[in-house]
Amino acid sequence: MTGTAEISMIVAFGTDMGNAEDAAMTFAESVAPLGIQAEAIELNQVEVAELQSVTHFIAVVSTFGEGDFPDSATLFWEALESSTERLENLSFSVLALGDSSYEFFCNAGKLLDAKLEQLGATRIVDRVDVDGFYEQPAKAWTADVVKILTAERGATAPAEAVAAPAPGRERHEEFEAALVVNRLLTAAESDKEVRHYEVDLAGSGITYQAGDSLAVHATNDPALVALILTELGVGPDHLVPDHDEPLGVLLSERLEIRTPSRALQDVAGPAAYGEDVLDLIKRAGLKTEDVLDTLRPLGFRDYSIASSPLVHPERIHLTVASVRYPGAGRDHRGVASTFLADRADRIRVHLRPNHNFRLPAPDVPIIMIGPGTGIAPFRAFLQEREATAAAGRAWLFFGDRRRATDYLYGEELDGFLDSGALTRLDLAFSRDQDAKVYVQHRMSENAEELFSWLADGAYVYVCGDADRMAKDVDATLHEVVARGGGMDADAAHTYVNDLVKSHRYVRDVY
Structure with missing residues (x-):
């Protein structure tokens, strides 16, 4: 595409904690002076057939877990991976965000880039793989793409199009805050150490929402x-x-x-x-x-916020498991978890908004699945629902090792039941009986009722361990839909995909 050819463009992102979204939004702002109108959208909102009707496709995608696409891109990738429709008239560029300490570094971006090439699309610039901090590499990639698009627009490009790309939003502005509460949540005899922290926001200018995370610079x-x-x-x-x-x-x-x-x-x-x-x-x-x-x-470490600003506007609560284990004849410790537990009285932090992990309308039912420290955002949700006297039903699945030592915020959860903020609480303490019982077992036991909640419009939230729990819960959710809804596996898969696409099934997993 040369000269004064018209450019139609899709800018899309697959994001876990907002970095890819931020980079995509900045890119969309940067092509506006060229007369290119593009709004950054989730990859899941893009139909593969739409790639036939535009000239350019810009994708920013992070990698999740063991080389997987993040939830906001899984449906698009599922459709693209199986597609054989040729894309010879499409120009594209992929910015891949990742962390090289993981085996499958930038794997989602690599897969997407390779598939688009396989279908005949042409790269605008080579894929850029970003390791960790993304802002500067994303700006450089944006500038490279905008330069080529400016040349494509030729004489019709407005003069301001050659200006530097629009600056990105300042998402990492740090604030030094006082750590005013540090208390043990687990019993002294527990084989785990989970702590409750409270960060004083006085003077920070930080305003947060239930569902957000806090980045700790340890x-x-x-x-x-x-x-x-x-x-x-x-x-x-x-x-x-x-x-x-x-x-x-x-x-x-x-x-x-x-x-x-x-x-x-x-x-x-x-x-x-x-x-x-x-x-x-x-x-x-x-x-x-x-x-x-x-x-x-x-790098900073992210922790899901365990409080609602409606109840604690001047403080952010965190629920953190201290990582400590022996190896090679010495103690090994987590970076931020033991920094908070053992050494911190003032900490540098910044807010990490999570726009997808939000409560629905007050009358909409919610299903929360959060074993261990995954309870954190659901404590925030329940505080908010209680504070607003929300009418919607709420069902929590919580689990840990032993009720006597590891029932995190147990008295508070019982209080939410008493107040009506929590409609139902199902517990799974894996070591309290011979056969290990986890939250997914409790889900399976209640398949019919769970599906009836879904049929009534319930939102499903999952928080906690990505490697095992989230995968097991996802598999169980598909089984629940199949059994409770009388569907075969394909129909259940489509049903769950619809939940994902409509943001009624969202995850904050790590």
């Missing part, structure tokens, strides 16, 4: 930093070429030393489950110059 464990310095044979004041700060500061505040990067594993060999940077340094006998440039920037 520093690394001083004990681990000291062990790494000892293993490298240098002190904390050791200066490294091309770095303005001494090594001790870099390892404490700037670099990820808990989760080995893919680049470090290329040098030292693959990391076993639970190994950190020190484990790899020791095993491979690495020196400072071997290690430093392989380490990724220290």
Whole structure:
């Protein structure tokens, strides 16, 4: 497409926590001066047939779990993957967001890019794979695409089209807040450590909604930093070429030393489950110059907010499991979870809005599935429904290991039952009987009633572990629909897909 050819465009995103959405919205703003009208939409809202009727397709997609598409893109990918319709008249570009510490780095973006090429579409620019912080690479990719589109528009392009892309929204503005509550939720004899935190928002200007997350900017464990310095044979004041700060500061505040990067594993060999940077340094006998440039920037950690602003406008509550486990003759600790538990009194935070994970109208029924720390956003939902005297029914599935030690917010949940904010509570404590019982078992036991709630328009929310729980719950939801609705597997699959597309089945999983 050259000269003054008209451009029609779809800009779409597949996002988990909003980064891909933000990058796509910024791109759409950046092509407006070219006279190209495009609104960033979820990939699930795009019909594959629409790609036949536009000239350009711009996709920003993150990768979820074990190389999967995020929920907001799964339906589109399902349709595109099976499509054989040729797309020779389509130009496209893919921005892939990911994390190289995971095995299937940017896999969703790679799959999408390859499939579009297979169907005959032409790349505007090569796919860009972003590792971690996305804003600068996304701006550079946007600028590259806009430059080529400007050339395509030729003489008809308005003068302002050659201007720099519109700046992205400031989503990562940090605030230093006081951590005013830090209390143990689990009983002392529990084999887990889950804590309740409260962050003071006074002076922050932060306003949040139930369903949002809070990003915590932690520093690394001083004990681990000291062990790494000892293993490298240098002190904390050791200066490294091309770095303005001494090594001790870099390892404490700037670099990820808990989760080995893919680049470090290329040098030292693959990391076993639970190994950190020190484990790899020791095993491979690495020196400072071997290690430093392989380490990724220290990223923030996301936690689902466990409070409603209607009840706690000046505070954000968090529910966090402290990660601690032995290995290689020493203790290993999570970065942010033990920073909060052991060392923090003031913390740097920023808000992470989650626009998809929101309560529906007050009279709409909701089904919440949140074992363990997955209870956090549902505590927020129930606070909000209680505060507004919402008429809609609410059903919570909660589980953990043992009721006596791990019934997180148990008294509060019982109180929500008493007030009517919670209509029904089904519990699954896996270690309280010989056969392990999980939330998906409770769902299956109540298939007919669950489906009747769905038939009445209920929204389904899932929060918690992505690797096991979310997959098991998803499989069980399909079974519930098939059994409760008298459908075969294909019809149940279509029914659940419709729930996803209409945002009546949403997940906040990690």
